[in-house]
Amino acid sequence: MDIELRDNADENRYEAVVDGQVAAYIVYRDRYDGARVYLHTETDPAFAGKGVASSLVRQALEAERARPRRVVPSCPFVAAFLERHPDYKDVTTL
Secondary structure, three states: OOOEEEEEHHHOEEEEEEOOEEEEEEEEEEOOOOOEEEEEEEEOHHHOOOOHHHHHHHHHHHHHHHOOOOEEEOOHHHHHHHHHOHHHHHHEOO
C-alpha cells in the first residue's frame, strides 16, 4: 500500500493519503519557539490495523527532521511510537 504524506496547513494536520483518500491524520499546532506539537492522531476505521498511522508518524517525523524542526509528542499514539522507535529521539523535545 502506497501512503503519501500531505501537510494540510489549512487544517493544521499531516495526512496519510491512500488512493486519493485521507486514511489517517495527525493534528498539530506550531509553538512560539518553532517546535511543532502533535496533538492527536486519528485513523479512518477502514484503514485501522494496517500500519497506516505508524507510517504517517514515521513520515511526519522524517519531514520534521529534514527541516529541521523539533516535535512535542502530546498525542499518546505518537509518544508510544517514539518509545518503540528511539532512533527518532533527536527530533523530539524530550
